[in-house]
Amino acid sequence: MIKCDEPRTLGVPAPEARLRFEAEEVEKAEREGRSRRRLLVVDGEPAFELSHWCGTCPLLFRRLVTATQKLSLEDVRERLTGTLADPGDGGVIDAFGALLPEGEYLPVLLRVEPRLVIPGQEGDYFRGEQVDSWGIDQFWGLPEYPHTPYYRTFETAVGSSAHLYEFVVPMVPPTWNERERVEEYVELMGRGAVPTAVAVSTLDVCQAENAFGDDQSPHWGLTHFLLDGHHKLEAAAIAGRPVQLLSLLALGEGLADAEQCARLPALRAQPRSARKTGA
Structure with missing residues (x-):
């Protein structure tokens, strides 16, 4: 972690926000014979x-067939090509805050070294650590499947x-x-540049109960949904180089209480450590 700011109110009225968190309509879930979904829209x-x-x-975090849009802002691209010194540097927070629903957000500036993960392959959380705790889905007989490649960047013990x-x-x-933009960032990083990506983030604290895995320890999932930086993250994963990530943690939108969210900066400042099997 580079720096954590104070929580601040950001965003526009929810109907005007390009990105928002929603509970699915009851009628739709009932028509399809399943429970209501918690959604990122x-x-x-x-x-x-x-x-x-x-x-x-x-x-x-399961990608749906209607997920087709990025939320990059052209007017801040030049500032994000370089290294931010502070979460509020250059008005970046306010610029991206205008895409989000009104609420409390905790700005955290991180330095990450992303590793691209393909679902079902080596390093996939959903077929590894999650199965250790929850087992496989008892209906499908398979692990959860996120329907998207994703990046793993950090993990550490919580107590x-x-x-x-x-x-x-x-x-x-x-x-x-x-491809050309990814290659441009690979070249920039090879010369020592550390560009900045931006994400809206949630903290979900989940604990298996009456599950079929061997390890029932709680999982704290810090998930950053990229607003800007798709090419940068891929380039960093290819080049084995770090990037900065400006995370706007949506307080109240994840499955974590205020005390758990308040612990996050200290946890993110800890040394990286893998989970001990059977802990």
């Missing part, structure tokens, strides 16, 4: 299904039993990125 279309409200179901996992989730798959 972009430009009026459901983009991601999020962890269920109960807090005992597995952590989830003696729980564990924090950090993810950066692109709004669209890296295969949609422009």
Whole structure:
């Protein structure tokens, strides 16, 4: 972690926000014979299904078929090509705050070294650590599937039993990125540049209950949904280089209480450590 600011009120009235968090309509869920979903909505279309409200179901960020939009802002691109010294540098927070629903957000400036993960392959949280705690889905007989590549960036212990996992989730798959722009960032990073990406983030604290895994320890999932930086994150993963990530943590939108959110800066400043199996 580079710096954590104080919580601040950002955003516009929810109907005007390009990105917002919503509960699915009861009637729609009933028509389809399932429980209501917790959703991240972009430009009026459901983009991601999020962890269920109960807090005992597995952590989830599942991309939906209507997730087709990025939220980059051209007028701040030049500032984000360089290194920010402060979360509020250059009015970046206010610029991206105008995309979000009105609420309390905690700005945190992080330095991350992203590793691209393909679901079902090595390093996939959903087939690894999550199965260790929840087991596989008893109906499908499979692990949860996020329907998107994503980046893993950090993890650390939370006390003696729980564990924090950090993810950066692109709004669209890296295969949609422009190759020339990715290569430009690879070259810039090779010369020592550390560009900045921007994300809106949630903290979900989930604990398996009556599950089928061997490890029932709580999982703290810090999930960053990229607003700007799709090409930068892919380039950093290719080059093995760091990027900065300006995270706007949406307080009250995740499955974490105020005390848990307040612990996040200190946890994110800890040394990186993998979970001990059977802890």
